[in-house]
Amino acid sequence: MNKAVTQSPVPSIASDTKKGLNGKKLRKVLTECIAVLSTLVVFGIPFYFILVNAAKDTQESALLNMSWPSSFHLVENMKAVLAAQDGMIIRAFFNSTLITGFAILLLIILGAMSGYVLQRKVSKASRFFDFLILAGLIIPPAIVPTIWVLDGIGLFKTMPGIILVLVALNLPFTVLLYKGFMATIPREIDEAALIDGCSRFRLFFSIILPLLKPVSATVIVLTAVGIYNDFVNPLYFYPGAKNATIQLTLYNFSSMYNTQWNLLFTNIVLISIPPLVLFIFFNKKIVAGMTAGSVK
Secondary structure, eight states, rough: OOOOOOOHHHHHHHHHHHHHHHHHHHHHHHHHHHHHHHHIIIIHHHHHHHHHHHSSSSSHHHHHOOOEEEEEEESHHHHHHHHHHTTTTHHHHHHHHHHHHHHHHHHHHHHHHHHHHHHHHOOOOOHHHHHHHHHHHHSSSOHHHHHHHHHHOOOTTTTHHHHHHHHHHHHHHHHHHHHHTTTTTTTHHHHHHHHHHHHHHHHIIIIEEEHHHHHHHHHHHHHHHHHOOHHHHHHHHOSTTTTOGGGGGGGBBBSSSOOHHHHHHHHHHHHHHHHOOOOOOOOHHHHHHHHTTTTT
């Protein structure tokens, strides 16, 4: 009696698995291609437009097109920008660096301490403080009352005044980042340190703060770029030619009747270098710091 021979389903399963893997690879390639094209459209084309016009002379740059310059004047334009208004851009770089550095330092210390307390000590008042943080994100700042307060305490048109304003504006977002990341740090670390006789301040600065390096890198990059590129707040709270920040130097080459587009675009190229370098070195840590506490 002949036995019926049944065909093994293994080749069919292997074929389906292979097709599934090929489909995943194809979707991955398409996703990467779309991401690259989107990046080129959103960032590459505007940067190319700025760069080619920064290399042109005054007549060619006034056309505001994307054609290649007939002759390159990028070095001459950079020298003219650096020498404009008695080297205002150098003073502006110095002011912006000091403002950004001190503001980030205060944001890291205050934001980390606030996030630590709000995450570790949950009480009836926690909801109220959470509401205040969200209100700080939603409610827009009041310009005139802030100027009145700064003038009353003698901080209007001063560097400490603008630093405090920028810290206050960026603190709610910073606290949320630190609070979310703090949930990934076990409470047992705090308990063990306190049992060993560690004080609260030593616990925070010696143990907790070093563990916050990923989210601190995120805060540094995001807030540094935002504060460095801020135009409105220095214009209102830190006016004056000697107090110029890097974004306000764009006024040097723009007026009602004439605009030196080649120098304006060269200025944009110069002031874009520091945040671009900062982003290149810290880009991998930005997403890690923002998403670390999302699963808690």
